[in-house]
Amino acid sequence: MTDRSIMPSSVAALPEVPLAATRKLDPEATRAAIVAAATELFVEHGPNGASMSDIAKKAGVTKSLIHHHFGSKDELWAAVKLAGIQPYLDWQRELLESRGPDETLLTDSVIWYFKFLQANPAVVRLMVWMAIEPPAVGERDDDLITLGVARLEQGQREGLIRADVDPRSVIVGFLSLCEHFFQYRHVMGCGRNGCEDQPADAAADAYLDAIVKVMARGLRPEEE
Amino acid sequence: MTDRSIMPSSVAALPEVPLAATRKLDPEATRAAIVAAATELFVEHGPNGASMSDIAKKAGVTKSLIHHHFGSKDELWAAVKLAGIQPYLDWQRELLESRGPDETLLTDSVIWYFKFLQANPAVVRLMVWMAIEPPAVGERDDDLITLGVARLEQGQREGLIRADVDPRSVIVGFLSLCEHFFQYRHVMGCGRNGCEDQPADAAADAYLDAIVKVMARGLRPEEE
DNA sequence: GGCATGATTGACCGGTCGGTCAATCTATTT
DNA sequence: AAATAGATTGACCGACCGGTCAATCATGCC
Known part of the structure; x- marks a missing residue:
């Protein structure tokens, strides 16, 4: 930090390592490092709990540099x-x-989405912060929702899905x-069996199995 | 503020209103007022976003008084x-x-719980803050969960509920x-129909209707 | 009427917050 | 080589944070 200002410029110029390629200032990489550090701390403590100083420290830069690149804390949070x-x-x-659009799309979507969230816990926490932190203005105009509704309605028309339920609600x-x-998952206890016996993923597997089974049969048209 | 110290005690003693009944210091009421104000602000902004000063202002007391009654911000948050x-x-x-324990218990529980949450939005936000704010240590050892599991197992034994799903997951x-x-609900859009046409509760009704229907049929044992 | 106890206040403290600013360094352009 | 623009730094600012403290007030007890 103080090395550069204290040391004479000759010393600073000493390292003649090939400064081509990756050896530069590279503001793009700096921005990325800031966003990475900010993401980690925002996900952990939320936009109110994470401080600019901590983010700067974790990113290895100065607080002023963050403001230079992003303007304000709110804009960094938006990024x-x-x-x-x-x-x-x-x-x-x-x-x-x-x-x-085939008949196994819904079931597969459930499985895929479940496993995606399982593999991306940061996304899960981010969605929670986004939903609760501000008055939560913006909507989540989700292609997944509108398109899922459309295909569900199509399934209802073809008689594959029971017609007496609202597709959007499904x-x-x-x-x-x-x-x-x-x-x-961390706040829901593990029930009478305790928490230690099942290897942390067994509960997730059982849950996914159950909701897929119930949804599949619950959405079938009435058979008589 | 300074009136009390400047004015002679005779003036302060002037109001001879019947100070019985409600006319007292009443620390219990003060505590309740503090908790009420704190609840409102904690629910709105979370334990990190709400400040002691704002809580004191909203409760009509001094910040020091809150510390006198509750000790620290964490203890107030706990209260x-x-x-x-x-x-x-x-x-x-x-x-x-x-x-x-009868056969309509599960369906009725869903309806009741749904309507309870609908009538108590503060409880909903509180649960979110409790789950995300600290490292979220404590578990939620919920009687509702353990007892629900027990009765679901009983239903499975009696052949009223399909036996191939994990009761706890249900x-x-x-x-x-x-x-x-x-x-x-505020972040999920209202879909292609826009948001204005349905009177804000219609979506909730449709949703409750759908999940009850799907759960009821999805949990029925296989009929053949 | 004194007297202890607790409720309540306002002033104050060190620390941290988000943010600003002038200066320095780096890199590109001319 | 000079100049220009942008990246980066450290020092600094006012505001607010949670928390403390001594003093005043109200109240119940002897």
Whole structure:
């Protein structure tokens, strides 16, 4: 830190390492490092609990530099939200592009979404912070919702899905079942059997199995 | 403020209103007022976002008085959690006491819990803060969970509920469906139909109807 | 009427918050 | 080589944070 100002410039110029390629100031990398550090601390403590000083320290830069690149804490928080949700958008796009509308789409979506949240706990916490922190102005205009509703209605028209339930409610319920599990998995006890006997993922497997089974049979049209 | 120290005691003694009954210092009422103000601000901004000064101002007392009664901010937050969850515990106790184990218990529980959360939005936000704010240490050893699991197992033994699903997962899913809806109702868009056409409760009604229908049929034993 | 006890107040404290600013360093352009 | 623009730094600021303290007030007890 103080080395550069104290040491004469000759010393600072000494290292003649090949400063090509990666050896530069590279503001892009700096921005990325800041966003990475901010993401970690925002996800952990929320936008109110994380401090600019801690973020700067974790990113290895000065607080002023963060303001130089992002302006204010709110704008940094906005950038973190944008970058943090990216994995979710990527996953959603991949799902919607790779799958045609067939009858196993709903079940597969549940399984995929569940496993995606399981693999991305940071996304889960980010969604919670985004939902509760401000008055939560912005809506979540989710392609997954609108498109899921459309395909569910199509299934109802074809007689594959029972017609006496609101499609949008089914989609919201499906998302709730997946998201809520990981948001509250540490606070929901493990029941009478204690917590130690099952290897932490067994409960998740059993849960996924149960909701898939119940949803599949619960959405089947009445057979008579 | 300074009136009391400047004015002679005779002036202060002037009001001879009947100071019996409610005309006293009443530290109990003060504590209650502090808890009420703190609950409101904690629910709104979370334990990190709410400040002691704001709480004191809203309660109409001094910051020092809060420390006199509760010690620290953490202890006040603990008191708020305790008092804020009370409606939930009351509701739970009422449900468990008033109902015997019959076949409509599960469906009725869903409906009751859903409507309880709908009527107590503060409880919903409190649960979110409690789950995310600290490292979220404490578990939620919920009588509702353990007892629900027990009765679900009983239903499975009697052949009323399909036996190939984990009872605990069903209970957790039922709670998730209710809680998540109100935690994210403002962030989940209203879909292609826009938000204005339905009177804000219609979506909740449709949702409750859908999850009850799907759960009821999805938990029925296989008929052949 | 004194007297102890607790409720209540306002002034104050060290620390941290988000944010600003002038200066220095780096890198590109001319 | 000079100049220009941007990246980066450390020192600094006022505001607010949670918390403390001595003093005053109200109240019940002897």
